[in-house]
Amino acid sequence: MKKEENIKVGISIGDLNGIGPEVVLKIFEDSRMLEFCTPIIFASIKTLSFVKKYYKLEVNLNGINDLNQALNSKVNVYNCWKENVNINFGKDDKKIGEYAIKSLEEATKALKNDQIDVLVTAPINKHNIQSDTFKFPGHTDYLNQELEGNSLMFMINDGLRVGLLTDHVPVKDVSKHITTKLIEDKINTVYNSLKQDFKINIPKIAVLGINPHTGDNGVIGTEDDKILRPALKKIKESGKLVFGPYAADSFFGSNNYKNFDAIIASYHDQGLIPFKTLSFGQGVNYTAGLNKVRTSPDHGTAYEIAGKGQADIGSFKEAIFAAIKIFNNRNEFAEISKNPLPFSKKKI
Structure with missing residues (x-):
């Protein structure tokens, strides 16, 4: 290494x-x-x-x-x-x-x-x-x-990590882009990144709803009920600790985000407004999912x-340190994957 x-x-x-x-x-x-x-x-x-x-x-x-x-x-x-x-x-x-x-x-x-x-x-x-x-x-x-690989915009700052289902997409087109496959791909990318890039063995991931109040049982849109919830249920059944969808308006204000290793927002501003409010000047944009x-x-x-x-160097300096740390974590993860610790049976 x-x-x-x-x-x-x-x-x-x-x-x-x-x-x-x-x-x-x-x-x-x-x-x-x-x-x-x-x-x-x-x-x-x-x-x-x-x-x-x-x-x-x-x-x-x-x-x-x-x-x-x-x-x-x-x-x-x-x-x-x-x-x-x-x-x-x-x-x-x-x-x-x-x-x-x-x-x-x-x-x-x-x-x-x-x-x-x-x-x-x-x-x-x-x-x-x-x-x-x-x-x-x-x-x-x-x-x-x-x-x-399959890129994902992953905003990181200490323990706060926010990924996006859709990134630079006009708001009017967001729901058209969110499919079962997209949800599965992005959650898998975040899950794998948390393990290999951030050394989190059993990641806990929260997903924010697409519509206000996650649709209010179809009153404010049906995408959460018809697309997001079934996709999350399927992913949970595979063994991943994925939770949601959560109503985005209260999720950060209630400090619920602190209970998870990563949060996945449905669209750009839903994730980046709270992220930058909480960490502006020290946050880093990491492109997860690539080789x-x-x-x-x-x-x-x-x-x-x-x-x-007048420019502040804080965020750029953090971006350099984050790149170095992730690089080292990946190398360590690769070494462990090649040479896993031997399984020893407990004697009875």
Whole structure:
């Protein structure tokens, strides 16, 4: 198993006009971070030298043109482009979106080739990244295509973990997307992630209802009774500790969430509003269900404060630590699975 200090953390730089570059470089101003990992930022040394100078940051950058040149105890910058980039903090710029995707694609390629161990992604602008060759609503959908597995947006912070049945889906289409197969797939992904990524041997999972008050016996929609409850019953019969559906409006306010290892929400805002209310600034977006580890902070590009030196590094730092921890947990789980402890019969 790799030691933490040798873990190569790849970082895609995200939207250069947002707070991502500021946050990334601020984190590695603290040289103690290099005791935990070897960072490789996918951008260009020219671009990040400009960011460093603009924010007056004290961080030594090591520009490389080959990933094999990455050095331990250095903040490595892999040159994905060589030309100068016109950065205008706080501006939505199509050209900047192209650089964000170039960084993401290079980092993903390195992840697939085991040239980095984990990927931490800085925020992108979902509007300016769209093109004829990149038509994804965000990181998760792209990585689901590029990596093996079945991705699930899993928001994590200490003991609070919130997964989603549907993520970037318009509210009017949510119920159309929720099928028995989807419910089974997502719950299995959360269950397996809790075991291998978080070392929870017997996970307890709560599922939130689709409609207000879980439909009130069909008065406010029939999806909970016709789709969700039968699916959960079937999953319970397989031996998994899955409970619900619970009415979402009171679930977090009553502290019921503390009784479970994970909560699965039916749609984006149902899960992310309470999650961010409880953990904003320290939460991490983890893409569970893939054969590689990817995390990101729980915030966006934050154009409104970009260039002002006000960005908080807390969530991004937690995303780095979470990626390292999950990577190690997975390796440990794989080792145990290969070499299980011998079963010893109790003598009578």
